[in-house]
Amino acid sequence: MDKRNSIVAGASRIFELSGFRGVGVDAVLAPSGTSTRTLYKHFGSRDALVWAVLEDRHRQFMRQLWGNDPADPVGDLFDQLQLWLDAHGARGCMLLRARSEYAGSSADIVALVRDQKGEFEREIARRVELVLGRADARLARQVWLLFEGATAAASVVDPHLAVGDARDAALLLVAAARGQTA
Amino acid sequence: MDKRNSIVAGASRIFELSGFRGVGVDAVLAPSGTSTRTLYKHFGSRDALVWAVLEDRHRQFMRQLWGNDPADPVGDLFDQLQLWLDAHGARGCMLLRARSEYAGSSADIVALVRDQKGEFEREIARRVELVLGRADARLARQVWLLFEGATAAASVVDPHLAVGDARDAALLLVAAARGQTA
DNA sequence: TTGCTAGTAAAACGATCGTTGTACAGGCGC
């Protein structure tokens, strides 16, 4: 089980840097020093490894979000994004990147990403309700748009700038919504 | 020159639907009914075709933005995005998708996308200054984040919902910035 | 006519791909 984790971790770094379909299994297994035979013992196929990497990535990120109980739940979303980008690099959302490349060939991966994005949206909605005192689906979606926008933009401009601006905008939207019914 | 354009148009549809590296040249050339020989006469390599597709896409989108002189330059950004997604499908920004997949192998494509995003950011900044009466780099970046966020989110949720919410948020941010010095 | 251009069809190139088979080494429980 330890080997399996190190395969996923190494493959995750390669996919992050070089994309999904442009690298062979040898390059994917190089960081973990694994033989191809072991890969197929654990995962059965390359696509299944990709699936496991996405699953691990998302679980890891959600665990990071759930790990703390912040005073400002919405602003904290972007603080966590900042930490994530610093640790993993800023090359766009790996889930969406994979989805776009496997849309035509792997229904499993498409379904996985759909579920993951749904789970993430619900977490944002929960935080918005926490800070607003009531549910606001539109505001939650707008915060989510800023989050996805910052993630995408961070691969082009300075990540700190993008995330900081997104955070400011999100808090302003929340304040405006609070004022509407205060 | 007519044949070249039809190759690019057909390849663009395939890349949009199936990604960049997961499809062979035969599938890429199928929509335009082109022989492989003709592809290499025109472009020299598959990567060069990808480059040409990205170039064409961005040029097409920027031409659409420049084609009209709207009363509300910022809101119009999202109206144009709506039109674009209706016509071309909502699967995320093709430029960023290509960049993430060719980051490790084609410096030309990476450089092209960087330049294109810079040009797009400048157009947004121009519109923000038009509607605000003064330059505001941070606000322009926030509008851009909402735009990129809506583009990415439209591949997961209903595009009309995502773009509409992004538009509302952008206009609210503009109004807030206008109020600050009104 | 001659020649040039632009295109197609089909086969083949070498390289690389994902995947499997075989043989072997070390560790751990019995």
Next chain:
DNA sequence: GCGCCTGTACAACGATCGTTTTACTAGCAA
């Protein structure tokens, strides 16, 4: 001792990849 599990090394599989070669057709200009 024994067998079992996990992993490695290495070669090979067939398939597919991007690319090139050759031969051929149609149109258009001189």
